[in-house]
Amino acid sequence: MLTRDISKTSLNEHLHSDGTTRSVYQPLIDSLNGLGAPELQQRWRQANASAALDAFTFMLDPREFRTVPTDWLPRLVPADEWETISRGVAQRLKAINHFLSDLYCGDQQVVPQDVMYSCQYYNPELQDHRPAADVFVHIYGIDLVHMGDGRYVILEDNLRIPSGIAYQMKTTEIGLDVLPELAGGYDIVPYDIRSAYLDMFASLCDTDSPVCVLLTDSKFGSAFFEHRYLSELLGIPLVEGSDLYIGHNGRVWVRSLDGDFEVDLVYRRVEDLELFVPGLTQAYLDHKVALVNALGTGACDDKLVFLWVPDMIKAYLGEDAILEQAHSYDLRSPANRQYVLQNLDTLVLKTRQGYGGLGVFIMPDLDKGYRSRLSQQLIEQPQVFIAQETLDFSQHLVFDESSGEFEERHVDLRVFAVQNGRGEVTVFPGGLTRVSEANSRVTNNSSGGSCKPSWVVR
Amino acid sequence: MQTELGGSIAFEPVAVHYAYVARYSYSDIVVQNDNFLRLTAYADTYQTPGSCGVATFPQGRQVEYPDRLGNTVHRVRVTVPHQELIIAAAGKVCLNHHTPVVPDVPLNSADYGLDAQEFLSASRLADPESVRNAALEAAAGATTLLYTVDNVVQWIYTNIRYERGHTSVNTAAADVLVSRRGVCQDQAHLGLAMLRSRGIPARYVSGLLTRQPGETHAWVEFLHPQFGWLPADPTRGVVIHIGTDYLKFGVGRDYSEVPPVSGSFVSRGGGHLDFTTARVFFDRDNISVDDALELLPSGHPSP
Amino acid sequence: MVEPRSIAFGPDRWLTDSRVYNLVWMGRWLERADNTARVINSFARLAVENGSDMATLQQSLSNAAAIRGVSIEEPPRTLGMLIKEHPVSSIYHSLATARGNATHVGTVELIRAMSEAVLTLEDDGAMPQTPLGALLLTNQVLERLSAVYRVIDDNWFHQEALSEEEIYRRFVQQQQ
Numbered sequence: 001m002l003t004r005d006i007s008k009t010s011l012n013e014h015l016h017s018d019g020t021t022r023s024v025y026q027p028l029i030d031s032l033n034g035l036g037a038p039e040l041q042q043r044w045r046q047a048n049a050s051a052a053l054d055a056f057t058f059m060l061d062p063r064e065f066r067t068v069p070t071d072w073l074p075r076l077v078p079a080d081e082w083e084t085i086s087r088g089v090a091q092r093l094k095a096i097n098h099f100l101s102d103l104y105c106g107d108q109q110v111v112p113q114d115v116m117y118s119c120q121y122y123n124p125e126l127q128d129h130r131p132a133a134d135v136f137v138h139i140y141g142i143d144l145v146h147m148g149d150g151r152y153v154i155l156e157d158n159l160r161i162p163s164g165i166a167y168q169m170k171t172t173e174i175g176l177d178v179l180p181e182l183a184g185g186y187d188i189v190p191y192d193i194r195s196a197y198l199d200m201f202a203s204l205c206d207t208d209s210p211v212c213v214l215l216t217d218s219k220f221g222s223a224f225f226e227h228r229y230l231s232e233l234l235g236i237p238l239v240e241g242s243d244l245y246i247g248h249n250g251r252v253w254v255r256s257l258d259g260d261f262e263v264d265l266v267y268r269r270v271e272d273l274e275l276f277v278p279g280l281t282q283a284y285l286d287h288k289v290a291l292v293n294a295l296g297t298g299a300c301d302d303k304l305v306f307l308w309v310p311d312m313i314k315a316y317l318g319e320d321a322i323l324e325q326a327h328s329y330d331l332r333s334p335a336n337r338q339y340v341l342q343n344l345d346t347l348v349l350k351t352r353q354g355y356g357g358l359g360v361f362i363m364p365d366l367d368k369g370y371r372s373r374l375s376q377q378l379i380e381q382p383q384v385f386i387a388q389e390t391l392d393f394s395q396h397l398v399f400d401e402s403s404g405e406f407e408e409r410h411v412d413l414r415v416f417a418v419q420n421g422r423g424e425v426t427v428f429p430g431g432l433t434r435v436s437e438a439n440s441r442v443t444n445n446s447s448g449g450s451c452k453p454s455w456v457v458r
Numbered sequence: 459m460q461t462e463l464g465g466s467i468a469f470e471p472v473a474v475h476y477a478y479v480a481r482y483s484y485s486d487i488v489v490q491n492d493n494f495l496r497l498t499a500y501a502d503t504y505q506t507p508g509s510c511g512v513a514t515f516p517q518g519r520q521v522e523y524p525d526r527l528g529n530t531v532h533r534v535r536v537t538v539p540h541q542e543l544i545i546a547a548a549g550k551v552c553l554n555h556h557t558p559v560v561p562d563v564p565l566n567s568a569d570y571g572l573d574a575q576e577f578l579s580a581s582r583l584a585d586p587e588s589v590r591n592a593a594l595e596a597a598a599g600a601t602t603l604l605y606t607v608d609n610v611v612q613w614i615y616t617n618i619r620y621e622r623g624h625t626s627v628n629t630a631a632a633d634v635l636v637s638r639r640g641v642c643q644d645q646a647h648l649g650l651a652m653l654r655s656r657g658i659p660a661r662y663v664s665g666l667l668t669r670q671p672g673e674t675h676a677w678v679e680f681l682h683p684q685f686g687w688l689p690a691d692p693t694r695g696v697v698i699h700i701g702t703d704y705l706k707f708g709v710g711r712d713y714s715e716v717p718p719v720s721g722s723f724v725s726r727g728g729g730h731l732d733f734t735t736a737r738v739f740f741d742r743d744n745i746s747v748d749d750a751l752e753l754l755p756s757g758h759p760s761p
Numbered sequence: 762m763v764e765p766r767s768i769a770f771g772p773d774r775w776l777t778d779s780r781v782y783n784l785v786w787m788g789r790w791l792e793r794a795d796n797t798a799r800v801i802n803s804f805a806r807l808a809v810e811n812g813s814d815m816a817t818l819q820q821s822l823s824n825a826a827a828i829r830g831v832s833i834e835e836p837p838r839t840l841g842m843l844i845k846e847h848p849v850s851s852i853y854h855s856l857a858t859a860r861g862n863a864t865h866v867g868t869v870e871l872i873r874a875m876s877e878a879v880l881t882l883e884d885d886g887a888m889p890q891t892p893l894g895a896l897l898l899t900n901q902v903l904e905r906l907s908a909v910y911r912v913i914d915d916n917w918f919h920q921e922a923l924s925e926e927e928i929y930r931r932f933v934q935q936q937q
Contacts, residue, residue, distance in 0.1 A: 049880075052876060052880065053872075053873045053876040053877060053880070054869060054872065054873060054876070055860065055864050055872050055876060057864075065857060065860075065861075113523040113524070114523055114524060114525045114526050114531075116523075117521050117523045117531070117533055118494070118523075118525065118531075118533075120492075120722075122521075122533075123535065124518070124519035124520060124521050124533060124534070124535045125518070125519040125535050125537045127519055127521075219783070219861055219862075219864050219865045224864065225864075228864055228865065228867060231867070232867055232868060232869065237775040237777055237780075238775075238777075238779075238780070238865065238867075239777050239779060240778075240779040242778060242779060243777045243778045243779050254777055255777065255778045256775065256776050256777050256778070257776035257778075257781055258776050272489075272490070272724050274489035274490050274537070274724060275489060275724055275726075278487075278489060278539065281537055282537075332526050334572045334573050334575055334576060335572060337575075337576065338572060338575065376580070379579050379580050379581075380580055380581050380582045380585075381581075381582060381714075382576070383526075383715075
């Protein structure tokens with residue numbers, strides 16, 4: 001049943017390029033065949049019901065309760081492929097952290113000044129401010145796509161408030177619970193997010209048992225599920241901006257009916273801190289509170305700054321990048337602008353400051369009218385964009401519960417890593433696989449995509 | 459003062475000091491105010507900047523950098539809560555009274571190269587396609603560079619009435635052509651679109667009129683294949699020979715790339731420009747941003 | 762001020778402002794859902810016992826709703842409105858809003874119990890067409906609500922925790 005509807009244009013995760021099954025997928029395919037379509041439909045409904053019960057949501061509209069569309073069929077990454085990804089992610093995280101430190105507290109020469117200082121997320125007020133243990137990036141999310149044969153290419157970095165780690169855990173949790181058979185024949189590499197986070201929090205504070213809180217935008221925020229899930233997992237209070245204030249001692253306090261208490265660390269899941277907690281930035285600058293992630297990391301979220309990350313790796317670590325990144329065009333250069341305009345129909349346009357799939361335009365997938373409007377915009381405001389090569393990245397089997405058929409969808413892989421105050425990086429095996437809608441290569445959940453569990457297997 | 463020197467006339471340079479101030483008011487507390495200021499004298503053959511600076515009240519952290527077109531940009535981020543923001547700039551600049559003698563060249567012979575392409579194509583507020591027919595009419599059959607520039611500048615000077623209140627910072631050249639009125643910025647945009655339409659690379663200039671204090675001014679520059687960028691002012695009908703009347707802050711493909719002040723703020727309320735003025739002094743020995751604050755109607759801001 | 766380490770009590774003891782806010786509102790919405798379900802349940806039971814038809818049930822529900830300040834424009838649609846359609850006063854809306862509050866309050870167990878209650882009304886095809894149907898559906902809702910209360914009683918307001926009245930009293934005090 002798995003041989004139907006297999007598109008021949010792109011790589012399929014479960015196949016080699018010659019069409020034979022990748023050995024890592026064989027046990028999974030056997031299990032699926034063993035269960036059969038009617039049973040899978042039944043289990044899918046069970047898993048979906050479980051997601052609904054647990055309010056496993058990603059809200060696009062605060063008025064609408066919406067569970068995350070999930071394909072419960074796991075994506076498999078063999079441990080040896082993962083080894084490379086893991087080293088590559090850790091390397092990149094370290095280089096970016098060095099760069100940020102040099103940018104704010106040194107005299108960085110890697111990224112041209114006009115690029116860096118025109119970046120919306122560069123914060124001049126952080127000049128000469130060293131965060132605790134010199135760690136800027138505590139939690140890192142990186143988007144990869146698989147080009148086949150273990151070749152993974154980086155599409156973007158997420159350094160401000162990367163979300164998805166709870167989605168990584170929950171999809172696997174429900175998936176294994178409802179479809180334990182699919183794990184047959186696999187040794188899934190485990191990870192411990194709770195310990196890694198709590199250790200990281202503690203390593204940033206002077207005290208052994210710091211008081212940490214998770215700052216959420218509100219229960220109407222898109223990723224609120226993650227906020228409350230992590231709050232419960234980590235055993236730290238979930239607070240809204242209005243729960244926090246700056247006390248007379250300059251420290252951050254939580255309003256509580258039991259009596260207010262002081263906070264050592266804020267794991268912030270909001271962007272505009274000052275709008276939520278006036279004075280929090282100053283408390284941070286005065287070293288009265290640790291922030292995870294630190295302020296200023298957004299400078300490397302800029303899609304134009306992305307172009308210089310390989311140079312950062314070279315400059316700060318003296319190494320070549322382990323993972324390659326999508327080839328991108330700096331449109332400040334007239335020659336690049338001309339090339340991009342001439343080849344626009346084959347490229348991806350991204351706005352410098354976009355995130356969550358907003359401001360990503362995959363030109364070959366757009367209609368003619370849309371393309372010409374973008375081309376006009378590119379002529380008028382080239383400084384707003386960067387261009388990137390269009391990658392024909394891998395697809396993965398997904399199961400359509402209503403028809404009982406398997407289909408193919410493009411998938412990416414968002415991998416999460418944490419860095420503690422001792423500079424140690426932990427990359428969590430698996431990550432979150434995000435699945436595009438039919439006939440699309442945009443995989444972000446904010447853009448309506450779904451997700452699937454991802455296992456690193458031995 | 460003037461002496462004959464070969465074919466061109468040389469004048470003594472004039473050292474002047476400028477001051478600029480703007481005050482923004484907000485309807486609610488602003489917790490973060492991030493602004494890009496292009497208020498520093500530009501360096502070229504027409505003028506040589508001395509020391510220049512900017513400041514805001516409340517104060518913010520600054521970085522200074524040259525953008526890709528060579529403008530000096532100050533980025534100032536204010537993170538102290540406020541409901542009023544004052545931006546001040548001051549500096550010294552030597553106006554060289556540059557009077558080049560420029561040969562005219564046939565339009566179709568000019569090869570401007572790749573770098574000039576962006577000044578020939580549409581920018582947000584100056585699209586050559588949108589004014590093609592009017593540009594033909596304005597050029598009045600001219601086939602050389604200087605004649606074309608001259609005709610276009612004179613056409614705008616004659617046909618577009620200087621009138622406030624009808625246009626905004628988002629008014630494009632095509633709209634100006636329809637309404638036939640606008641301020642210097644609109645006249646400059648129309649000039650840009652028309653020159654581009656005739657195949658002449660043109661860019662927007664933001665600056666001050668040294669002898670007309672009060673506000674910022676806008677004019678254009680066109681590209682001469684041998685002499686580089688040369689000024690032309692549709693508002694005043696002046697081409698190349700601008701004397702010491704102009705003080706240039708920066709250049710862009712149109713206003714949207716080189717506004718004196720641009721930025722964003724974080725607040726639950728809105729904001730508006732409450733007051734702005736600028737002055738150029740011919741008789742001072744020095745200047746500081748404090749002198750710019752003196753231009754405010756209510757004097758110094760309270761500390 | 763108590764000393765900071767008081768938060769070591771664990772997730773069910775953090776009485777931060779926003780959590781108390783959600784607790785209070787969760788309680789109010791739950792109570793509203795409970796009330797509406799009981800009103801429908803009683804009238805449906807009477808209708809079943811008296812052998813009255815759907816139209817009669819709709820009319821008496823409409824009157825009952827009016828007493829509670831909920832005006833229904835089309836009396837023949839009262840049952841549907843009170844169960845699901847009314848954007849504020851329906852059982853469904855009240856429960857869904859209470860679940861929203863529960864996601865902030867935690868824990869997973871409570872959220873799950875609340876979701877079970879919401880799910881009884883999720884299926885539009887299950888809307889009752891007879892007084893007996895209304896009786897059975899509201900029975901189901903009330904059972905689910907009892908399960909929610911059990912979670913709250915068993916795990917949550919254990920001995921050392923504050924009573925509901927105390928929480929509400931302090932909340933009101935703080936708002937002033």
